Amino acid sequence: MARRSLEQRRARIAWAFLAPTLVVLLVVAAYPLFRTFQLSLYRANLLDYPLRPEWVGLANYAYLIRDAYWWISVKNTVIFAVVSVSLETVLGLGIALLVNAKFPLRGAMRTAMLIPWAIPTVVSAQMWRWMYNDVYGVVNDLLLRAHLIEKPLAWLADPHLVLPAIIAVDVWKTTPFMALLLLAGLQSIPEELYEAATVDGASPVQQFWFITLPLLVPALLVALIFRTLDALRVFDVIYVMSGVNPSTMSMSVYARQQLVDFGALGYGSALSTGIFLVIALFVVLYLTALRVEVD
């Protein structure tokens, strides 16, 4: 009896400590989400004065399912997320292993590596826009000089090249972030394990596969989830580099066009809810995969 009341008291204290977090989450996450869903059931134009919302039930969702542009934007976003996060993980792991090794000026190297990530995306995207220009851009100039291409490529105009070109910019920008997360994971692996492995005669490659990689899995998964969810929300790099163009537009770019440019509060909110559902799907996939790993 006394024990149970102790448990109860502990539970009460736990709730008391959790309460501020829960309140903050309710205010900044749950409420906006609820409002967005609520708005998605109306037809309303931001530009009407006064605002004249009209209840339309699930009509916005019925249209969303048939909206070719929405599905194009989902496809673009998923391609963007999968390709960019895969490349960033592989390259980030390589860089993390490199800067984890001991060599002179390692501190300077680690700092320099973060520069692409520190530049605001809008600035670096505009910079890349100029570098990708087909006539005066430096990318074509270098490739032509190296005889890798015969004539200039229109990186941002050719519908087959523009998404890969944007993915390349994202990889350039975000690989340092990935490397940083993985470096933190690498540094948490105890040095003794490698010493013991060396005594046992394991080669560096074996050490990587049987010590580094398995022990890095938790950090790797956290980094992957972080980056994937971030990549699914992608907006700035795509918007700056190619605007609202069906060849590249992501879910967020499309939702922004509806909400801001067209003032379509209802349909834009339905799109936002759609984005939420797509991202939620990825979270469920990852969590399922994570549980399997833990078992």
Added chain:
Amino acid sequence: MKLPRWLKLGLLALGLSLVGAQAQGVTVTISCGSVGKGYNFCKEGAEAWAKRTGNKVRVLASPKSTTDRLALYQQQLAAGSDEVDVYMIDVIWPGILGEFFVDLNDYVEPKVKADFFPALIKANTVDGRLVGLPWFTDAGILYYRKDLLEKYGFSAPPTTWDELKAMAEKIQAGERKTNPKFWGFVWQGAAYEGLTCDALEWIYSYGGGTIVDEAGNITINNPRAAAALKMAKSWVNTISPPGVLAYMEEEARGVWQAGNAAFMRNWPYAYALGNSPESPIRGKFDVTVLPKAATPEGRHAATLGGWQLAVNRFSKHKKEAVDLILYLTSYNEQKRRAIYGSYLPTRPALYKDPDVLSAVPFMGRLYDVFVNAVPRPSAQTKKKYNQVSAAFWTAVHSVLEGKVPAEMALRQLEMQLERIKGAGW
């Protein structure tokens, strides 16, 4: 020190009344563009008005990009904010934001309107309400290299698109021998509002209408419009670089001003920049009206741009705000802006003013272009203009990319516009 409550309140009231007595007149807030010298010119003008009337002005800078500026203004106005009294608005916004602005017919005498270009007054009139006064105007023009035309034996700039293509091909073939980066014609082909401006010029110059006519009927699906788009498609990768499909104004100017193009379609702002001291093409180019189709229906066309001043309907100082925009759009203030900032005036009389003509000679020559500029269908499509324009530029872009044939794209566009229109604009 502990003061009784009544004394505190009394002191507060006294302080407030003193502040009130000190401030003569009211403070009017104006939101200006921040492109180039725009902010300084606006501030000088507004402060001159303040000095003259004993009021005060607060000048706010706004985002450089037109689209971002519209987004910001939409949010302020939709929230019923009275923060800004006078807004500087794009020529396509009266239909979009019109409900949030004061009807100037209630404040301005009809004869004042007669001093402005009628087309600009029309562009600012939505459902009979005059929502803005035109401040400076803009129109698409053709830039051409005088030296290269002469070198290849052409005595005058092209008047038809066919001539332009033939000239561009010849000059390009010749210049390529020494400059592999050279192209005949650059313009704005990225999927954005600028493509709507360019494509409207092609289609209108073929007699293909203005997407949606003045009565609100969707007219875009017609053979002349298709012919215009096919012509533009034929330029890509022949006389225009393949990358033109990602060019906005500044990318086109980048190619042009480096001396890598024979022709360019752009707004008048590129004139002053092309003639700046460090420009490689300084003094080697001139501007003229854009070419027309070589068909009987063909006519010269320039898309209308430009900026207006409008008064927020939530403003607490409407009378003073209207007075400010009357001052800023007045003959003398526009003259100052034309001479020192080469802003194109919105009053026909200024194009005959000898001081203006000697300072900015091309204004006189291009008078006809500005008078005949074609408005985008924003007045008739109102709040749905952005949707119409986005559907239009997306369709045109897909034709230029070669994804969809012109006729099919226009048929699909027509269906899409019908859906956007719904029961009415």
